[in-house]
Structures are given as C-alpha cells and as structure tokens.
Amino acid sequence: MPRTSDKKEKLVESAGKLFHQVGFNQTSIADIAEDSGVPLGNIHYYFKTKVDLVAEVLNSRKEAIESWFEELEKLPKPKDRLIKMLGDLEGMKHKVVKYGCPVGSLCQELDKERMPVSRQADGLIKIQLKWVTGQFRELGKQNPEDLGLQWMSSIHGTALLANALKDPKVIDRGIVRLKSWLKEL
Amino acid sequence: MPRTSDKKEKLVESAGKLFHQVGFNQTSIADIAEDSGVPLGNIHYYFKTKVDLVAEVLNSRKEAIESWFEELEKLPKPKDRLIKMLGDLEGMKHKVVKYGCPVGSLCQELDKERMPVSRQADGLIKIQLKWVTGQFRELGKQNPEDLGLQWMSSIHGTALLANALKDPKVIDRGIVRLKSWLKEL
DNA sequence: GTCTATATGTTGATAGAC
DNA sequence: GTCTATCAACATATAGAC
Numbered sequence: 001m002p003r004t005s006d007k008k009e010k011l012v013e014s015a016g017k018l019f020h021q022v023g024f025n026q027t028s029i030a031d032i033a034e035d036s037g038v039p040l041g042n043i044h045y046y047f048k049t050k051v052d053l054v055a056e057v058l059n060s061r062k063e064a065i066e067s068w069f070e071e072l073e074k075l076p077k078p079k080d081r082l083i084k085m086l087g088d089l090e091g092m093k094h095k096v097v098k099y100g101c102p103v104g105s106l107c108q109e110l111d112k113e114r115m116p117v118s119r120q121a122d123g124l125i126k127i128q129l130k131w132v133t134g135q136f137r138e139l140g141k142q143n144p145e146d147l148g149l150q151w152m153s154s155i156h157g158t159a160l161l162a163n164a165l166k167d168p169k170v171i172d173r174g175i176v177r178l179k180s181w182l183k184e185l
Numbered sequence: 186m187p188r189t190s191d192k193k194e195k196l197v198e199s200a201g202k203l204f205h206q207v208g209f210n211q212t213s214i215a216d217i218a219e220d221s222g223v224p225l226g227n228i229h230y231y232f233k234t235k236v237d238l239v240a241e242v243l244n245s246r247k248e249a250i251e252s253w254f255e256e257l258e259k260l261p262k263p264k265d266r267l268i269k270m271l272g273d274l275e276g277m278k279h280k281v282v283k284y285g286c287p288v289g290s291l292c293q294e295l296d297k298e299r300m301p302v303s304r305q306a307d308g309l310i311k312i313q314l315k316w317v318t319g320q321f322r323e324l325g326k327q328n329p330e331d332l333g334l335q336w337m338s339s340i341h342g343t344a345l346l347a348n349a350l351k352d353p354k355v356i357d358r359g360i361v362r363l364k365s366w367l368k369e370l
Numbered sequence: 371g372t373c374t375a376t377a378t379g380t381t382g383a384t385a386g387a388c
Numbered sequence: 389g390t391c392t393a394t395c396a397a398c399a400t401a402t403a404g405a406c
Contacts, residue, residue, distance in 0.1 A: 021297070022297050023210070023294065023297040023298075025208070025210035025211060026210060026297060026298065099296075099297070100293050100296060100297075104293075104345055105293045105297075107345070107348075107349050108285050108289075108290045108293055108294070108345065108348065109208065109293070109294060111284075111285060111348055111349070112206070112207050112208035112211055112284070112285075112290075113208075113211070121349075122349040122350065122351070125345075125346060125349035125350065126349070126350065129346070129350075146358060146362065149343075149346065149355060149358060149359070149362075150339075150362060152342070152346060153338075153339055153342030153343040153345070153346050153355075153359060154335075154338055154339060154342055155342065156341075156342040156345045156346060157337070157338030157339055157340065157341040157342025157343070157345070158334075158338040158342070160289055160292070160293065160310075160338070160341045160342070160345065161310060161314070161334065161337060161338050161341065163292075163293065163296055164292050164296070164306075164307040164310035164311070165307065165310065165311065165314075166307070170334060170338075173331060173334060174334070174338060177331065177334075177335060
C-alpha cells in the first residue's frame with residue numbers, strides 16, 4: 001500500500017512529464033490523474049490548485065538541477081565540469097528534440113501567465129546561469145558573467161533550434177562547438 | 186466603412202499581438218474579438234477555427250521575415266547585413282524582454298500541439314537559419330551551416346535568457362558579443 | 371456580410387459519501 | 389485519506405435573424 005508521499009511524488013512526476021511533453025496549458029488535471037493513476041478528485045487533496053502543482057514541479061526541478069551541479073563539482077577542474085555538463089546534455093538530446101528543453105520551454109510558457117509562479121520558473125534559469133558563471137570565475141576569467149551568458153544562451157538556443165528543426169545533429173554540433181570554444185578559452 | 190480585408194487584417198494583427206504577449210493557449214477568441222473590435226461571432230466568418238487563425242498569423246510573420254531579409258539584402262556586404270540584423274533586433278529588445286521572441290516562443294508552444302500548424306511554425310526558424318547560413322556562405326566560409334546555427338542559436342538563446350531574467354542588458358551584451366565575433370571571423 | 375444568441379464540450383475545482 | 393459525482397465557468401464553434 002503506497003504511502004501518502006508516494007502519491008504526491010507520483011503526481012509531481014506525471015505532471016512534470018506531461019508539462020514537458022504537452023505543455024502546461026494543454027495538460028488537464030484529468031490527464032495527470034490518468035497518467036499517475038491517482039483519481040481525479042483525489043488530486044485536490046494533495047494540491048489545492050493546478051498552479052500549486054506546477055510550483056511543486058518547478059521545485060523538484062530546482063532540486064534536480066542543484067544535485068546535478070553538486071555532482072559536477074566532484075570534478076576538481078571547472079573545465080572538466082563544463083565538459084561533463086555537455087555530456088549529460090547530450091544524453092537527453094532526443095527528448096529535447098521531441099519536446100524542447102524541459103526548463104526553457106516551461107519558462108517561456110509560464111512567463112506569459114503573469115503569476116508568481118512565473119518568477120519561480122525564471123529562477124531555474126538564474127540558478128543555471130549563476131553556477132556556470134561561477135565556473136568561469138573559478139577559471140580566473142575577467143568577464144565570467146559574459147562567458148556564462150554566452151554559454152547558457154548557446155545551450156538554450158541550440159535546444160530551441162533542435163526542437164524546431166527536429167534534428168538531434170543540431171545538438172551534437174552545438175556541443176562540439178562549445179567544447180572547442182572552451183578548449184581554446 | 187472598413188473593407189472585408191481590413192477586418193481580416195485587423196484580426197490577424199490582434200491575434201498575432203495577443204499570441205505573443207499572452208500565448209496561443211491563453212488567448213481566447215473572445216479576447217481577440219475584444220482587442221480587434223470584431224464581434225465574437227463574426228470571427229468565424231473569416232476564420233473557421235482558431236488554428237486557421239494562427240496559421241494566418243504564422244503566414245503573415247513569414248512574409249514579414251522575408252521582406253525583412255529583402256531589405257537587408259539591399260546592403261551589398263553580407264557582414265553589413267548581419268550587423269544591421271542585430272541593430273533591428275536591438276530595436277525590439279524591450280518587447281522580447283517582456284514577452285519573449287515572437288517567433289521562438291510561439292514555435293515552442295505550438296510544437297507541443299502536434300498539429301500540422303506546428304511544422305508551419307518550425308518553418309519560420311528554418312527560413313531564418315537558411316538566410317543566415319547563406320550570408321556566411323557568401324562570405325566564403327567553409328562551414329556556413331555551422332556558423333549559421335551558431336548565429337541563430339545565440340540569438341534565440343539570448344532572447345530566452347533576457348525574457349527569463351527580465352533584463353534588456355542581456356540582449357545588449359549578446360549583440361556586442363556577436364558583433365565582435367563577426368568582425369574577427 | 372454582420373452580429374446576437376446559444377449549442378456543445380471541457381476545464382478546474384468542490385461536495386460529500388465512504 | 390480516498391474517490392465518485394457534480395458544479396460553475398469558460399472555451400470553441402454554430403445557427404439563424406438581420
């Protein structure tokens with residue numbers, strides 16, 4: 001018999017998957033009920049509103065990003081961390097081609113909602129940018145903010161193009177480009 | 186008294202504006218009716234469905250992009266065309282910060298709809314990429330496709346970041362970066 | 371061609387039995 | 389805590405008078 005928190009986790013998991021694949025507005029609570037196996041009416045026991053649910057999805061995504069960065073920081077050299085970051089991104093390229101970046105596409109969609117949860121979504125981008133900027137700072141670069149912006153905009157732009165062109169090679173080439181750029185830095 | 190085509194144009198204009206500012210799914214036909222001044226029931230005389238309307242919005246955006254490129258091609262040198270492209274983008278930075286890129290954000294949203302109109306949206310990205318790639322080819326570069334991808338992903342990624350961070354300086358710095366990169370190319 | 375009134379379906383959210 | 393039944397609001401789309 002599943003514990004309460006199991007159901008909550010399953011709901012967040014299903015919602016996160018569907019928000020990525022189908023979008024926030026296009027996903028109904030009924031869809032989440034079906035995918036998670038939790039009956040429709042029971043969802044509102046765990047999450048008062050749909051916005052509360054997406055807020056929890058964003059929160060879990062934030063934690064995933066933070067533990068990802070902690071994992072990368074086990075590598076001693078910032079350059080190796082950034083290289084590994086690209087390798088990890090390569091591993092999810094097919095999902096990105098099919099559904100777009102799980103962070104970027106959700107941010108863009110929620111930004112149009114003009115609700116507090118939009119800022120929470122934007123926070124995910126900020127976390128990414130801050131960490132990457134920190135790597136360039138640790139490398140002793142004089143303009144770490146600029147290099148961080150360049151790195152993150154290249155990644156998010158590549159994801160958007162790969163999704164639009166439906167071509168994983170776009171991501172491969174983006175990664176090759178960033179790797180050689182980093183090497184010559 | 187407005188001609189029929191005037192109403193149609195006004196509808197496409199209002200729909201395009203609202204799809205950009207609020208998003209496709211978040212914009213109801215009633216919203217478009219109010220913004221355009223065309224009564225709700227009359228919209229369906231011009232556009233059978235909401236999808237037909239967004240298809241026309243995409244078509245008008247396509248024509249706008251094509252005439253933009255025709256304008257840029259009046260400049261004899263490809264590098265000057267690309268520089269002017271950046272200058273034009275700078276002129277719309279505040280809208281991008283507020284609402285995201287009118288092409289990129291709509292593409293990402295419609296891509297999740299899995300309808301024929303999604304491919305039409307993706308076509309806008311393809312047109313942009315093709316033209317930019319052509320400029321690098323004209324410059325005699327050996328890898329124009331790669332340079333085109335780099336250019337366009339940088340632009341779309343910068344737009345996404347500027348929207349998330351709500352900071353026009355992100356765009357300014359992206360433009361400076363691309364300009365100096367182009368100069369040294 | 372124009373516009374009011376409305377049909378029809380879906381949504382997020384709730385009530386209340388168990 | 390769980391789940392069925394349902395509400396009220398809103399969506400797209402249509403019917404039909406003018």
